[in-house]
Amino acid sequence: MFVSLLFGVVFGSFLNCVAYRLVRGENPFKGRSHCTSCGHTLGLLDLIPLFSYVILKGRCRYCKAKFSKRYFLTELFMGVVFATTVYKYGISLFTLQYIILFCILFLISLIDIETYEIPNVFLVLAIINWAVFLPFLDSPLFYISRGLKGAVAIGGGIFILSLIMDILLKKESMGGGDIKLFFVLGLYLGIPLGLLNLIISCFVGLFIIFIMKQNKIPFGPAISIATWITLICGSEIISWYLGLFL
Numbered sequence: 001m002f003v004s005l006l007f008g009v010v011f012g013s014f015l016n017c018v019a020y021r022l023v024r025g026e027n028p029f030k031g032r033s034h035c036t037s038c039g040h041t042l043g044l045l046d047l048i049p050l051f052s053y054v055i056l057k058g059r060c061r062y063c064k065a066k067f068s069k070r071y072f073l074t075e076l077f078m079g080v081v082f083a084t085t086v087y088k089y090g091i092s093l094f095t096l097q098y099i100i101l102f103c104i105l106f107l108i109s110l111i112d113i114e115t116y117e118i119p120n121v122f123l124v125l126a127i128i129n130w131a132v133f134l135p136f137l138d139s140p141l142f143y144i145s146r147g148l149k150g151a152v153a154i155g156g157g158i159f160i161l162s163l164i165m166d167i168l169l170k171k172e173s174m175g176g177g178d179i180k181l182f183f184v185l186g187l188y189l190g191i192p193l194g195l196l197n198l199i200i201s202c203f204v205g206l207f208i209i210f211i212m213k214q215n216k217i218p219f220g221p222a223i224s225i226a227t228w229i230t231l232i233c234g235s236e237i238i239s240w241y242l243g244l245f246l
Helices: 002-023 051-055 069-089 093-115 120-136 140-169 176-212 220-243
Strands: none
Touching (some): 002 069, 002 093, 051 069, 069 093, 069 220, 093 120, 093 176, 093 220, 120 140, 176 220
């Protein structure tokens, strides 16, 4: 698990850089990392995930500008995501598939935070990631059927509900990107876990609103965090809930 945590931290650092450059129209794979304040090219000491932030006390080594805590927290979060996924699913195809999904959701979240938009290209990548593993799973027809039912039920249901809310509120109640994201996640989760994911997303969203003290927030991060919770312990949550009535 410790190795998977380290991999998650490294991937978190890399994806932070990718998201930052994509938002600003830069090539995410070209050029070395640099300080966003002074533009100085960062050295090895500046690029060690987590440790660089702690050693340098969250500041640029050259201009002393303060770095956002976002980098430290998101790197640590991705480490936890990788570790819990490996712990839950072991060394398996599901582990690889879900880690790729979480990386896509991580990028979606970072971009959504800055732009309030979810790029369609990442939704397509998530669909491809779902489809490409199907031939290698036991009972692929089961996962295809479950996934399509989940996508239509969850995505379609939220779409219809959002239309009704738009009419009642006379304004957009949920972004189109969020609706499409729920549709895509329905492929992975099916109907029961998809519904749980929707509920958890709402609670996470309310928590973020409370913490940030803002009325409007990007919903992508809440959906992404909820998806991680659902895939790691969703079945246990449903079993616990049903047990209350049995």
